[in-house]
Structures are given as C-alpha cells and as structure tokens.
Amino acid sequence: MRVALAQISPHLGDLRRNLDLHFRYIEKAKKKRADLLIFPELSLTGYTLMDMVEEVALVPGKDTVFRKLKAASQEISLVIGFVEELERGLFYNSAAFLSGGKILHVHRKVFLPTYGMFDEARFFAQGKNFHAFPTPYGKSGMMICRDFLSYGASYLLFAGGAEIIIVISAAPGRGMVQEESYETSHMWELMGETVSRFSTVFLIYCNRVGFEDGKHFAGGSFICDPTGKMVARASYVDQDFLLQDINTDEIRTGRKKWPYKRDDKPEVILEALKRIVRKYED
Amino acid sequence: MKINEAFVEKILTSFIREELYKFNYKKGILGLSGGLDSSVCAFLAAKALKPENVICLILPYGESFSQDVKDAQEIAKLLGVRSKNIDISPMVNAYFSRYPTKNRVEKGNKMARERMSILYDFSSREKALILGTSNKTELLLGYGTIHGDMACAINPLGDLYKTQIKQLARHLGVPEKIRNKPPSAGLWTGQTDEEELGLTYEEMDETLFQLVDKRVPKKDVIASGFKKEAVEKIIRLIKNSEFKRKLAPIPKISSRTVGHDFLYPYDWDR
Known part of the structure; x- marks a missing residue:
C-alpha cells in the first residue's frame, strides 16, 4: 500500500480554508496513487483554539464538511483531525478514519496534556478508549499526540490486534540539542521505533508544522516498519508531503521472527492491573 | 546551553x-x-x-x-x-x-x-x-x-x-x-550591563539556565558552585520584574473577563 502524510500548517480557527487545504492534498495524493492520506492532529481547525473550540466543532454524522470528506474517501482513505461535538456541549479532540465513503472509526484523545505550555483539559472532554478497528489494509489503531507518550495506550492497540498504528500530532518542538532538530523530536522517534519494533506493526506518525502564538510545531513526521526501522521522515521545519510504499506482508515476516504478539499475555496484564488499581483505591 | x-x-x-x-x-x-x-x-x-x-x-x-x-x-x-x-x-x-x-x-x-x-x-x-x-x-x-x-x-x-x-x-x-x-x-554613556548588574553574562545565563530551563532548586544551584549572593540577586530580579512580562491585572467582576477567562490565541483569526 502507498501511504501519504500531509505535514501541513493549518489556519487557526478557519474551517473553510483548512477544508480547501485538505482537498488540495487529497488531489495531490490521488495523483500519486496513494491509498491512505493522513493529516495531523486538529488538521481541520488548528491547535491553539482555546475558547474557539465550540465555534469549530463538527458532528460527523450531520456535517457538510464530513459529507465532502466521506465522498472523497471513496477514492482514497483519509485520517483527519477535528473538534468533535459528541453530545451537546461536549467537545473532543478527535481523529477520524474514513474509507469507502464511510467513517470507519473515531478516536477521541484520552491523554489531554494540561501542564506547562499545554492546556487541553481546560477546553476538551476526555476520550475513554483505544480501539483497533478493521480497515482495507489490516486492523488499525489511532492515537492523538500525547496519547502516544503513554506506552499503555500503544499496548492496548497491540493487544487489540492493530497491525498499523497511526499517530496524529500537533507537537511543538522544545529543547535544544546539538543536531538540527529539537530534543522532543527524538522523543517521538524513540517511541516510534520502540512501539513499531516491539509490537511488530507499522507505526505512522504525522505531525504538523507552522507557528501558533510562538509555538513551533516541529514536523518530523515519520514511518517505522515492523522491525523498528524508520523508513521515511519529513522535514523538521517546513511543510512537507511524504509518500511511502509499505508492504504489510512485513508484519507477518516480523511476527514469525519475533513472536511478541503470539506470546503476549493480556489476561495476565489485566489481572495484575486490577490488583494494582484495587490497591490504590483502598 | x-x-x-x-x-x-x-x-x-x-x-x-x-x-x-x-x-x-x-x-x-x-x-x-x-x-x-x-x-x-x-x-x-x-x-x-x-x-x-x-x-x-x-x-x-x-x-x-x-x-x-x-x-x-x-x-x-x-x-x-x-x-x-x-x-x-x-x-x-x-x-x-x-x-x-x-x-x-x-x-x-x-x-x-x-x-x-x-x-x-x-x-x-x-x-x-x-x-x-x-x-x-x-x-x-x-x-x-x-x-x-x-x-x-x-x-x-x-x-x-x-x-x-x-x-x-x-x-x-x-x-x-x-x-x-x-x-x-x-x-547613558559608558553604561555596561555587566557592570550595572554586577555579574557577567556568562554567570547570569548559566544561573538562569539552571534555575529556569532546568528548574534546579536554588539551594542545589548554589551547592553546585554558583555564588550565593549572585543567585539570590538573580532570583530577586526575576521576581521583581514579573509585572513587565504580564498584562496588568484586572479585578474580576463579570462572568467573563479580559485577562482571566476570555481566552483566545494571539493569532486569533490570522
């Protein structure tokens, strides 16, 4: 399959312009015969929304924006980031997987960073699940940015049978290192290499670029194969369009050599977790 | 650094x-x-x-x-x-x-x-x-x-x-x-920052880097070899100048107030 990553810089709070931007990339990806096109976190709205959240919220079942995206997904599968109004007045930082004219799954961000420069739990309701769902390319799972830094989340997708893990992100760069990148870029890459290797999955990380209120989103979108090898990476600063062929047979090959999935013991982990949680609730 | x-x-x-x-x-x-x-x-x-x-x-x-x-x-x-x-x-x-x-x-x-x-x-x-x-x-x-x-x-x-x-x-x-x-x-003529602040920029930046970027506690910064008086002076200067880095406080009366809970990005509608 051919995967395309749109490392864009969305217009903050401007759904209409962002939808146009999405369609420009959709056309581009279709021309390149991509099967799946992935956009970053909150790609339809921009990140630093604060009190604008409610103004740009969408209801996937009802919205014309989604009608258009669903129609486009007849020809190319899409992952997009948006603000979702699930129940009246409850807003989620969500990711939708669209394919064949349908929404196959919506993931709602569980880990809302609220510390230092981040303030998400002030504006968003918290998602409650990590779910692997069937797609034309194999079972897939989605995470949004900070979700991916809690390794339990990756484990749940692995245990749920995911073969492709998609992380969409709006990660600002921070921390200076000697190389031409941020300290935090290495953090994402380390996690990507680790999760892909020890789950024997393809790990696709799509981040955004651009500035919002001085925050610099640090791009560096990448794809890791089931052996943990990074096979493609986008620019750390500029808008980019990454195109990569991946062979999903490599999951099978990888799992023959490293049977982590076969030997996984979710029931042991579940029982142990129950004991731990019970203990600290006492 | x-x-x-x-x-x-x-x-x-x-x-x-x-x-x-x-x-x-x-x-x-x-x-x-x-x-x-x-x-x-x-x-x-x-x-x-x-x-x-x-x-x-x-x-x-x-x-x-x-x-x-x-x-x-x-x-x-x-x-x-x-x-x-x-x-x-x-x-x-x-x-x-x-x-x-x-x-x-x-x-x-x-x-x-x-x-x-x-x-x-x-x-x-x-x-x-x-x-x-x-x-x-x-x-x-x-x-x-x-x-x-x-x-x-x-x-x-x-x-x-x-x-x-x-x-x-x-x-x-x-x-x-x-x-x-x-x-x-x-x-004024002849003024230099280092003389006026009584510290060299290397000293100031190193100390600030420890205190601000790395969030090392004051006592540990001093214990690692920085002069106590210098560290204390720097902390005093930071605290005394917070007003220069902030919008002036507004007494909150209404349910939505500028500077409190009227929250929009600088890049609003840009």
Whole structure:
C-alpha cells in the first residue's frame, strides 16, 4: 500500500480554508496513487483554539464538511483531525478514519496534556478508549499526540490486534540539542521505533508544522516498519508531503521472527492491573 | 546551553516570515542600536523577508553613542536594508526642559519610550510590523524599559540567552567588532550591563539556565558552585520584574473577563 502524510500548517480557527487545504492534498495524493492520506492532529481547525473550540466543532454524522470528506474517501482513505461535538456541549479532540465513503472509526484523545505550555483539559472532554478497528489494509489503531507518550495506550492497540498504528500530532518542538532538530523530536522517534519494533506493526506518525502564538510545531513526521526501522521522515521545519510504499506482508515476516504478539499475555496484564488499581483505591 | 545555530536560524526566519504573512504585513521594522541583539535581529529579518522589506530606525540621542550609530549604519549598509536616522534629543529635551531630573534611569527610560513611540509611528506609516530585540536574559531579569524597548509586535529573540545570541551572531556573520562590544542598555554613556548588574553574562545565563530551563532548586544551584549572593540577586530580579512580562491585572467582576477567562490565541483569526 502507498501511504501519504500531509505535514501541513493549518489556519487557526478557519474551517473553510483548512477544508480547501485538505482537498488540495487529497488531489495531490490521488495523483500519486496513494491509498491512505493522513493529516495531523486538529488538521481541520488548528491547535491553539482555546475558547474557539465550540465555534469549530463538527458532528460527523450531520456535517457538510464530513459529507465532502466521506465522498472523497471513496477514492482514497483519509485520517483527519477535528473538534468533535459528541453530545451537546461536549467537545473532543478527535481523529477520524474514513474509507469507502464511510467513517470507519473515531478516536477521541484520552491523554489531554494540561501542564506547562499545554492546556487541553481546560477546553476538551476526555476520550475513554483505544480501539483497533478493521480497515482495507489490516486492523488499525489511532492515537492523538500525547496519547502516544503513554506506552499503555500503544499496548492496548497491540493487544487489540492493530497491525498499523497511526499517530496524529500537533507537537511543538522544545529543547535544544546539538543536531538540527529539537530534543522532543527524538522523543517521538524513540517511541516510534520502540512501539513499531516491539509490537511488530507499522507505526505512522504525522505531525504538523507552522507557528501558533510562538509555538513551533516541529514536523518530523515519520514511518517505522515492523522491525523498528524508520523508513521515511519529513522535514523538521517546513511543510512537507511524504509518500511511502509499505508492504504489510512485513508484519507477518516480523511476527514469525519475533513472536511478541503470539506470546503476549493480556489476561495476565489485566489481572495484575486490577490488583494494582484495587490497591490504590483502598 | 549551546544551540545548533543553523537550526535556530531556520526556526527564527520561518517565524518572522510566517508571523508577517499572518498579520498581512510585507515589511518588518526595528530599532537598530549598533549593539548585538538588534544587529542579529536585523540579520534574521533581512534573511527572512529580503533586505528591501526591512526598515531599520537608528534613533540616537544627540551626539552620544556616535560609534554605535556608525556601526548601526554599517550594518544596514552591509545588509542592504533601508535605514533612517532620527535624532530623539529634540523630543526628549523638550520634555526634560519642563520636567528636569537628575536620575539617569528616568532619562534613559524616557529615551527608550521615545524610540518606541517613533517605531510605532513608522510602523503605521510604513505598514511594517515591529520586531522586538529583547533577549531571554533581559526578559527574565527585567533589564528593559516597560513600554519602551520591550514593546513590539513579535519578539524573535525572546527565548535566547545573550550568550546564545552571541553564538548565533557568529554563525550569521555579524561583524566581530559588534560581537565583541560590551553589552549596554545605552541608557547613558559608558553604561555596561555587566557592570550595572554586577555579574557577567556568562554567570547570569548559566544561573538562569539552571534555575529556569532546568528548574534546579536554588539551594542545589548554589551547592553546585554558583555564588550565593549572585543567585539570590538573580532570583530577586526575576521576581521583581514579573509585572513587565504580564498584562496588568484586572479585578474580576463579570462572568467573563479580559485577562482571566476570555481566552483566545494571539493569532486569533490570522
């Protein structure tokens, strides 16, 4: 399959312009015969929304924006980031997987960073699940940015049978290192290499670029194969369009050599977790 | 503490370019003193926007700091940016002839605010966005004039310590004589930052890096070899200048209040 990553810089709070931007990339990806096109976190709205959240919220079942995206997904599968109004007045930082004219799954961000420069739990309701769902390319799972830094989340997708893990992100760069990148870029890459290797999955990380209120989103979108090898990476600063062929047979090959999935013991982990949680609730 | 200069250059030039585009400006304007920070800012702006879109205002007080004025002109020429000299002494003297003072900080602050006032006026005349030149050391220590040199639309250098700016300056090709000048706020002749603050920039930046970036507790910073008096002075300066880094507090009365819970990004609708 051919995967395309749109490392864009969305217009903050401007759904209409962002939808146009999405369609420009959709056309581009279709021309390149991509099967799946992935956009970053909150790609339809921009990140630093604060009190604008409610103004740009969408209801996937009802919205014309989604009608258009669903129609486009007849020809190319899409992952997009948006603000979702699930129940009246409850807003989620969500990711939708669209394919064949349908929404196959919506993931709602569980880990809302609220510390230092981040303030998400002030504006968003918290998602409650990590779910692997069937797609034309194999079972897939989605995470949004900070979700991916809690390794339990990756484990749940692995245990749920995911073969492709998609992380969409709006990660600002921070921390200076000697190389031409941020300290935090290495953090994402380390996690990507680790999760892909020890789950024997393809790990696709799509981040955004651009500035919002001085925050610099640090791009560096990448794809890791089931052996943990990074096979493609986008620019750390500029808008980019990454195109990569991946062979999903490599999951099978990888799992023959490293049977982590076969030997996984979710029931042991579940029982142990129950004991731990019970203990600290006492 | 060390930076990758090429990477920082990329970030800061992208930032300048992107912010101007968002605010619908083609040109940037800044006050060029002939010192390190404003020179670095001019170099970055020239790279980001092309020299013809950068306006440097050289704003001396009469004949003082004539070497700095020459250096500033040289920088402008070197970069091929537009520059304009405006002597602020008639405006400043007009005020002080009516309300004289012997306090040189008061005089210096007035000059800094006169320069700010001219920059904002030219920003409007030229449709050019004001690029600030305050560095992280100054911002943290409050070593700047509120509503004076601290005033700007965007501040590209605000997260770089003075020593990091020096490192960047070398990479950008800022002439050696400017890089080696003793840093000065230029409030009066012969003033140097290090003498006035009683610490070298290396000491200040290293201490700030430990306290602010690495969040090392004060006692551990001192235990690791930094002078107690210096660390305490730096902490005092940081605390006493928070007001310069914030919007003035508003007493909350209504259910939604500016500065409290009326929460929108700076880049709102940009």
